Amino acid sequence: MTKIVDTERLKQVTKLETIECHAELESTMDRAREIAVDVSVPLPALVIALYQKSGRGRRGAGWWQPTGSLAMTLVVDIPTEENLPGGVLPLWSLACGLAVAESLHQLDPELNPDVRWPNDIEINGRKIGGLLLEATTTQKLLIGVGINTDGSKEDAPKELHNRLITIPDVLGNTVSHNDLLVILIPQLLNNILETISPEKREAILKRYQSHCSLTDTSIKLFDVLYEYEKDRPTPQSLKRATTLTGICRGIDEAGRLLVETPQQTCAVLAGSLTDPSAIWTR
Secondary structure (H helix, E strand, C coil), rough: CCCCCHHHHHHHHCCCCCCEECCCCHHHHHHHHHHHHCCCCCCCEEECCEEEECCCCCHHHHCCCCCCCCCEEEECCCCCCCCCCCCHHHHHHHHHHHHHHHHHHCCCCCCCCCCCCCEEEEEEEEEEEEEEECCCCCEEEEEEEEECCCCCCCCCCHHHHHCCCCCCHHHHHCHHHHHHHHHHHHHHHHHHHHHHHHHHHHHHHHHHHHHCCCCCEEEEEEEEEEECCCCCCHHHHHHHEEEEEEEEEECCCCCEEEEEECEEEEEEEECCCCHHHHHCCC
16 A cells, blocks of 8 residues: 555545555445445545556446546445435536536636536546446445546547546646645535535535536437426336437536427436447446
């Protein structure tokens, strides 16, 4: 285990109880799952790696980032058992994406990220980071975050050159993981808790709207789970489609993506903006 961040400073300024720093892991999410079932590990816990051999994204996609970039998973107790509009994971995914975008801008005002629903962080239309959230049967929430804090898009596999960007590509230099985590960890923890309060949840969704890169653009979604916006949500109102095309009108109070079609506006609960044939795998 290698000390790649100042763990003492991080514990002092955050609510973290456990911090693990690794030079290399198969996946920070895999290690986080082990922590989630180990009652001896105090939470919240943070797992960091400078390199992941088997990092992954949503829907089985491979995850690539330059060596030395920030790869982390935060393990927390699920803060509520109450029903949240749209379910906990969609809302928390948006709240955590917002936390990453706002933290990067707070770290350096020259960084102006947008959030690409549901879980990508972009600058100038290129992916600079992403998130993966999972809830466990032991009532733990795993928040995986990867940010391209090092290297260059030119280091990426050829298929990804036009999709990615790194902080050095934007700023001309890398950034301190210590300085970033001191901002990011409290933002993640606060945003998760604030989704529980209706008033604070509304404020988070409004802030998300201002960072949403898709609003008022034409989009095509794949493998879509949706319902009509005006329908009263029931299990019977859910619909599936191989593709859905329309104009994005932002998100609603449940964090669902609103897509205006010639027929009516659809509220999307799940889907992908990436054509399955274009998903990158290792």
